[in-house]
Amino acid sequence: MDIGGKRMGFKSSIRSRIIINFGAIVIATVVVLEVLFVAFVQNYYYGGVEQILKDRVNISAEFLNRYFTYSSVEEKAKFLFENNISSYDNKFLVQILNKEKIVVMDSNGLSEFSVLETDDINDAFNNKITIYESYSEMTGERMLSASRPLLKYNQIDGVIRYTVSMEKVDREVKNYILGGLALGATVIIFFMLLALIISKSIVNPIMKLNVVAKSMAEGNFDQKAKKIYDDEIGQLTETMNYMAEEILKTDKIKKDFISSISHELRTPLTSIKGWSETLMMEESVSQNEALGMGLGIISGEADRLKDMVEELLDFSRLESSRMKxxxxxxxxxxxxxxxxxxxxxxxxxxxxxxxxxxxxxxxxxxxxxxxxxxxxxxxxxxxxxxxxxxxxxxxxxxxxxxxxxxxxxxxxxxxxxxxxxxxxxxxxxxxxxxxxxxxxxxxxxxxxxxxxxxxxxxxxxxxxxxxxxxxxxx
Missing domain, CATH: 3.30.565.10 (Histidine kinase-like ATPase, C-terminal domain)
Structure with a gap:
């Protein structure tokens, strides 16, 4: 766009501001929604797994502590895996540890007799339940574990531990996130193209108005702008045409007024000035100090008003601070x-x-x-x-x-x-x-x-x- 002989670059054009601002809003909105979506998916899946993990370990611990409170850890493990093993599916690994943190038995029917020192086990011995994240040494998959204490005579005698693999959950979450990112990118591209179309429909009529405005700035108020759309830009077009008509009318009124007021004021001021000077030369005036002073003021004011009539045009420039x-x-x-x-x-x-x-x-x-x-x-x-x-x-x-x-x-x-x-x-x-x-x-x-x-x-x-x-x- 060329304004006043200066070429306007893309960065300073209305079209660029519309595209940039519109794009910034769309991108910011998509980013916020993507963040919320990712947070929701992660909270839904990971939070759900953690809650199920806690529920399973709590139910098992409560059952064993209530009905086998006087039994040893080994007896609890034997009963649990011999009688309730069908209630557990292959998604969970269940382990029973004694108070020396040695694995007595797990849901696979194995007795490892290995020592486990993890945060969830240590917290369980402190009567707290936490979620512990680890990685399998064999497969490298991420795993979550939760533990609860097992009681004997109301004293902690061991720990029951649940562990679940997060491989399938991580894969599911990743797929949802990638799908959300793809959808977000599609939305951004669509709205950027839409912004380009909208900006073009706005800028093109403005560029045509700019051509007419430049012509008016050169004094050609007879040229009219063509109304394209019946919207704000259309109203601006009508206002510009109305402005040109009013400027022509005002210019004519101004010329007539200045000519008329200058003529109307100059004649009586000349008479006032002349008669005041004539009266001041009268002998009776020289003997009356007040009358002489008054005529002097009249004469001075006539001179001042005469100068102001000559500068009457300057008062029309008062609003633009160009009074001389x-x-x-x-x-x-x-x-x-x-x-x-x-x-x-x-x-x-x-x-x-x-x-x-x-x-x-x-x-x-x-x-x-x-x-x-x-x-x-x-x-x-x-x-x-x-x-x-x-x-x-x-x-x-x-x-x-x-x-x-x-x-x-x-x-x-x-x-x-x-x-x-x-x-x-x-x-x-x-x-x-x-x-x-x-x-x-x-x-x-x-x-x-x-x-x-x-x-x-x-x-x-x-x-x-x-x-x-x-x-x-x-």
């Missing part, structure tokens, strides 16, 4: 004082104060954008502080940075709303006016200045917004 800022060395103290004077008339119902920065700490930034930030934060503080409350602006230089705080005793923000207040269009209180964009714009502008801000608030007590901006080092 023109940085120069500025004194934030002057910007704060201007914002303080500009918004002071709005704060007639509260106590608004602004402390003085001890020294002229300079920063690199866009004065208009930072003024926009400070106006937004201070306006919010005033807006959400009820009558009789207070809003305080603090600023201080600290460790090569300037820290500005907007502290109010207003309504505060709940813990639920606090993490979301910087999200676009988020309004914790839907009844309040506003677009919900203010703090998100503040966040983006501060990021462009390598700055940051924090909000600390308690519902019903007030809010503190802290802005940290890097200072210019000499």
């Amino acid at each position: 800022v023109v940085k120069r060395k500025i004194n934030p103290k002057h910007v704060l004082e201007q914002v303080y004077r500009q918004l002071q008339p709005r704060a007639a119902h509260i106590t608004l104060s602004c402390n003085k920065i001890g020294k002229d700490t300079m920063i690199m930034g866009d004065e208009n954008r930072l003024r926009q930030v400070f106006i937004n934060l201070l306006a919010n503080a005033i807006k959400f502080t009820p009558a009789g409350g207070s809003v305080q602006i603090e600023a201080e230089g600290q460790d090569e940075q300037i820290i500005i705080r907007f502290i109010d005793t207003g309504l505060g923000i709940s813990k639920e709303d606090l993490p979301n207040v910087t999200q676009k269009f988020y309004k914790g209180n839907q009844t309040m006016a506003g677009s919900g964009l203010g703090l998100s714009i503040v966040d983006e502008i501060l990021k462009l200045h390598d700055a940051k801000f924090y909000i600390d608030s308690k519902l019903g007590e007030g809010t503190t917004v802290t802005v940290i901006i890097p200072a210019v080092t000499e």
Whole structure:
């Protein structure tokens, strides 16, 4: 697959991931099932043989100990093999040992008089029963043995021992395991082929969509993707075609909006700027300090809005963090004082104060954008502080940075709303006016200045917004 002029290898393709992941799941499942199957077969056959072995030796020992408790080992062996030999088949070798661990007699009718020292015999003399595994010296076949003590006057006088060959059982278990492995390999091959077919049915439509997407990336939104299947990929095809149509519509709306808003705003701003400068030249204005200051603010704001109209296109790039800022060395103290004077008339119902920065700490930034930030934060503080409350602006230089705080005793923000207040269009209180964009714009502008801000608030007590901006080092 070729994406953006770069050839995609098999290892990084969707088809390979489907086959590898699908294959890994199938193989892991088959391996787990094989392990469980082997464990089950071994437990079933070997566990069954061990249980039968224990049952046989327990029954014989219990019989002899109950009805021949006063008889010697030799007498027990003679009675057992003379009267009950028909109850034993040739699958088991039964041996009777005396307390010196010498074989007195076995089920073949032989008296070996040989000494046996094995774990199961030693455990039997300690009144315990265990399964002992050994190998025949003549045939090499695996054998299992179990022993139980024989009592005389409630004292251990000998041992009865059962031994069985595992050759047939091992062969049966091996055949089952080989059959299970063959079946597992067949299942893996079948599902790998199935994964290949499935991946092909998924990847081919995606590759066709990729061709259309590359064409759209080059600006050809008139080309449409062809829907093949009525599934998620088919829905993706419809969504891509819908996206192309909406992009064409949005692009037209954007062009019309920028043209219209620029024209509509430029004319009144020019009039505001012109009339404010004309009024400032009147003699009556020079005698009224407040009026002169107000007209000065109007003139300054007209200039700022005029610049923002020229940069209106940059706001459409806000989401992609490409808003343009023109940085120069500025004194934030002057910007704060201007914002303080500009918004002071709005704060007639509260106590608004602004402390003085001890020294002229300079920063690199866009004065208009930072003024926009400070106006937004201070306006919010005033807006959400009820009558009789207070809003305080603090600023201080600290460790090569300037820290500005907007502290109010207003309504505060709940813990639920606090993490979301910087999200676009988020309004914790839907009844309040506003677009919900203010703090998100503040966040983006501060990021462009390598700055940051924090909000600390308690519902019903007030809010503190802290802005940290890097200072210019000499």
